Amino acid sequence: MKPGGALTVGLLGCGVVGTEVVRLLREQADDLAARIGVPLHLGGVAVRRLDKPRPGVDPDLLTTDAVGLVTRDDIDIVVEVIGGIEPARGLVLAAMKAGKAVISANKALLAEDGETLFGAAREYGADLYYEASVAGAIPLLRPLRESLVGDHVHKVLGIVNGTTNYILDQMDTHGAGFTEALEEAQTLGYAEADPTADVEGFDAAAKAAILAQLAFHSPVRAADVHREGITEVSAADMASAQAMGCVVKLLAICERVPAADGNGRNGRGVSVRVYPAMIPRSHPLASVREAYNAVFVEAESAGRLMFYGAGAGGAPTASAVLGDLVAVARNKVNGTRGPAETTYAALPVLPMGxxxxxxxxxxxxxxxxxxxxxxxxxxxxxxxxxxxxxxxxxxxxxxxxxxxxxxxxxxxxxxxxxxxxxxxxxxxxxxxxxxxxx
Amino acid sequence: MKPGGALTVGLLGCGVVGTEVVRLLREQADDLAARIGVPLHLGGVAVRRLDKPRPGVDPDLLTTDAVGLVTRDDIDIVVEVIGGIEPARGLVLAAMKAGKAVISANKALLAEDGETLFGAAREYGADLYYEASVAGAIPLLRPLRESLVGDHVHKVLGIVNGTTNYILDQMDTHGAGFTEALEEAQTLGYAEADPTADVEGFDAAAKAAILAQLAFHSPVRAADVHREGITEVSAADMASAQAMGCVVKLLAICERVPAADGNGRNGRGVSVRVYPAMIPRSHPLASVREAYNAVFVEAESAGRLMFYGAGAGGAPTASAVLGDLVAVARNKVNGTRGPAETTYAALPVLPMGxxxxxxxxxxxxxxxxxxxxxxxxxxxxxxxxxxxxxxxxxxxxxxxxxxxxxxxxxxxxxxxxxxxxxxxxxxxxxxxxxxxxx
Missing domain, CATH: 3.30.70.260 (ACT domain)
Incomplete structure (x- = not known):
């Protein structure tokens, strides 16, 4: 913390999300200071190229030395919005080792190596928050981590990929075929030129792994998730679903599997899978249209809950980052830290069979x-x-x-x-x- | 805190919710201890009558001396599930003055006198958490207080009363009249013998006041809320709504009203109201059926969010209380406290006109x-x-x-x-x- 009491943020990455974070830090400065108790100050922004125009970002803050930024003495909090495994993992670990709190929007990293990151956070006493890594702005991880901690989660059932939901919604409402709906999604910017990560379910599988880790306090990696994409879903499947009063959605499902004898509250393991499935139109997830996301949670006492909102986009993702920023900044001011992730339940991921x-x-x-x-x-x-x-x-x-x-x-x-x-x-x-x- | 490091809870009230809280404290003891870092210990339960049978509650814990319980030296956290204004208010204030953290499920109290309670929490440095007071188990207040703190909320639109939603849903789906649907709701236990608080919108108005306070950081009391119930909604209204592709819901609405010149981010005040209204069937709130609750939030960066779940009932409400218990217990262990409520924005509540x-x-x-x-x-x-x-x-x-x-x-x-x-x-x-x- 600076002598004046401000907290200094180092930002890794300045793409769509990073630019929005910079804007919100500036525009919401007064509100943030009121809620944290001290002002937040942007101390540096690590980028790959210095010569790219970045409207709204002070050029003096830019640096290509990301390692230098995350270990700089005056930096209190590191926000990682680079994405991908490396160099993000090395930077996040170095930041925590240097005593910085870390906020990450990186689903790939959390799903690939959550246990290493959680372990480092515990070892170095650092906060690691990552609300933005799943379902964009939807406050979902915090409720799972904090509101439902006194409860027992049975199942998480979610639409966590906006691109595939948009495609399936078009197929359902306009009778479009998969290829036609994908092309439209690409034209409108809902799908990338190479749509593999979305339509083959890789993106949803990473999010399913993160949700399963949190819900069941067990180590689950993206590679453990049974994954089927939507490329084989046909107009005939949509028609069959309609005939049954159902709709087809790409679902990420994390579920406790009870022991055969019904004993033991934890069950004998967890099933974590991503595939297109029919759900009844009366189910709350059925009315999630276009590129929206929603996650349905069944817990023992809380019953059925659903969280709905925009799952992607610069502003929604930045909103989730800001929520985390306020939380870790408050922890810094109070000299404490948030609840650490653990995988103490250590439930195995069961085979799909x-x-x-x-x-x-x-x-x-x-x-x-x-x-x-x-x-x-x-x-x-x-x-x-x-x-x-x-x-x-x-x-x-x-x-x-x-x-x-x-x-x-x-x-x-x-x-x-x-x-x-x-x-x-x-x-x-x-x-x-x-x-x-x- | 006890010498052994446990934290001791004093419970005020042992009705439907209180009994569930006692059960969860016992059944989830290991999980709670793992997440808090120290065990939670139930130190006493204040009730009006000692002679009533209370299965699952140790009779030695019962006392009729509520004031004595909330000021007892060994009590760290007070959970108030009595409801109503007095004696709840006096007990909650006495508890905070005695340095206890307080968890309340009391919507009437928070809506009647939130400012006094928030002020006392600040003055005595006490935590005051009340997730269970609005929308039962749905994690809603915490996202508003913590996840969206870096954002700017424009509007909150919610179905926050399960009884009236059940009645309106029956009228919509079965063409029932109001009286018939009310009688059915009473038979099924969804409505009380005296349904006034629900059907006249008083319950929803209290919740609207709490949501408006949180969303806009401004003092709003239940009495400030424009309120219309559902007793005048007719089968003809439902048919008209259907003809327009709409459904009738009892909505609690909290909204910033922009300044006439469009300047100023805070607007010139807030509009807080409860009334039956038509909403399009494509709106996410339209598919909220039976006695479920859901709250839709529009924020500047996060966009449109919705939170859905059971709005009442012993187990769901107790689940929300337990989530708060873990949070305040963690704060106690860390020697800190959660974010205090403030009404710093001090926006006026505008007249309905x-x-x-x-x-x-x-x-x-x-x-x-x-x-x-x-x-x-x-x-x-x-x-x-x-x-x-x-x-x-x-x-x-x-x-x-x-x-x-x-x-x-x-x-x-x-x-x-x-x-x-x-x-x-x-x-x-x-x-x-x-x-x-x-």
Missing amino acids: ETITRYHVQLDVADRSGVLAQVAEEFSRHGVSIQAVRQEGHGDDAQLVIVTHRADDAALAATVAGLSGLDIVRNVASVMRVEGDD | ETITRYHVQLDVADRSGVLAQVAEEFSRHGVSIQAVRQEGHGDDAQLVIVTHRADDAALAATVAGLSGLDIVRNVASVMRVEGDD
Whole structure:
């Protein structure tokens, strides 16, 4: 802290989010000082190139020496909005080692190596806040970390990627195909030229890992998350969902799996997965439109909660960074620190085969008597119980649509393999999970 | 703090919420200790009657001496779940004066006398947390107090009363009338035998006052809130709303009113009101069903956020109390305290006449030419601009439905008075505000 009592912030990165952080630090200076008790002062901004025009940023603050900035004596708080693993990880670790509080918006880093970062924060007694890393401006991590600490979270079910939600919403409301909806999203700036991270579910998987760590106090990395993207979702799938009173969403799901004997409050592990699934239109997540995000939390006492808002964008993300800045600055002023993350529960991440959910299976079948009996026998053989069956079309267009009760993924996979081998099944047209109705 | 390092809690009240708090303190003891750093110990429970059976509560902890409990040397934290103004206010003030941190679930008290309580908390350096006072388990006050502190809130729009939402939802989905829906809500336990506090909007007004204080850092009391209940909402109003693609909800609205010249970020005051209003079905609040609560927040940088969950009930409310308990206990362990509430912005609450919104007006009119011209002239004379007009029925059933652009409430009231005086208007059948579509 400076002699005058101000706290000094070092900013790593000055892209869309960083520029907004600089603007808010300037425009909200009086409010921030009132709420923290001392003024916040921007001490330096580390960038890769000094010659790029950065309107609103004092050129004298710019430096290419990021390591120098995070270890500078007068810096109290480091804000990391670079993204990616390196050099972000090295800088964040160096900052905490030098006694700085750190705020990060970096989902990739938190999901790749949260345990190392949490360990360093504990070792050096440093605050590490990262509200902006999941669901932009939506205050979500703080409620999980602080409001629900006296509760017991069973499940987190979220729409955490705006690009894919925009694409699926267009497919649902306008009957667009995936390629057409993706192109529109790219034209409007909702999707990148290379949309892989979004449409293949990598972005959502990183966020799912961060949410699972927090909700279950267990180590979960992005690589542990079962991941399926939305590129295979077809207009026919959307129509099937509509026929069932459902809508297709890309969901990030983090769930405790109970022990087989029902004993033990922690369950035998956690299931963390990202895939497109049908959810009933009456579910609160179903009405999350366009590029919005929302996360649904089920806790023992609190019941069902949902948090909704803009999941990305410079201003919303910067708003989340500012909220964290006030918290860590207040901690600095009080000579204390916020709650540390721990993975004390140490629940294992279970393989996808042990995940239990419901399924919607669509089969192209021969149009003759006895088909349903054979198909039903195949489900039964693998212990998968059928909730509803519907026949559609006839002759060469005959289809069976089967919705199952809850079953584990391994049994369903075995069922699908068995169905493919039946003479009377011409093609397994689609398999989609059904969530949010239990 | 005890020599062994535990923190001791004194509980005021042992009804539905208090009993749940006792249960959670026992069942979650290990988790709470892990997160706080020291165990929480229940030191005493103040009740009115000692002879009532209280399963799960150690009878040795019970006392009728509430004043003695809140000033006892070994008590660190006081949890107040009595409700009402007195004796709760005296006990909370005595506790803070004695250096105890206080957690209250008491919306009436916070809305009646927040400023006195905030002032006492500042004077005595005591924590005062009250997450459970608004919207039950939904983490809402903490995000407003802490996550959005670096942002600038424009508007809070909420469904904060579960009873009235249940009634309106039944009227909307089953075409029930108000009386019928109220009776059903009473049978199911969603409404009290004397439903006045809910259906006349008193409960929602208290919560609106608390939200406005927090969002705008200004003193707002329940008595300052413009309040209209739902007893006049008719099946015809619901049908009109449906015809417009809207649904009727009892809304608590807290809003900055900009200065006439558009200058000044704080605006010239705040409008705080509770009334039934139409909102578009596409609005996230429209899909809040049954007795659920949800609060929509518009902030400058964060954009649109929504918080959804169970607004009442023993377990959800106790979950919110436990979240506060962990926060204040951590503060005690660290020898610090949380952010104090202030009303530094001191914005005035504006009279209802200065509130600006849109209106849906339904008139029984004579079925002859020239009617629309006369009606339109009356709106125009008071500066209220018409967005849409629709004629329904004919002859003795002829009705005009008018939807206005944004206008102030005084101008609309003058318009309605003028319309009532016109020969061709037989009756002003209904006037309802339209929210959530700007």
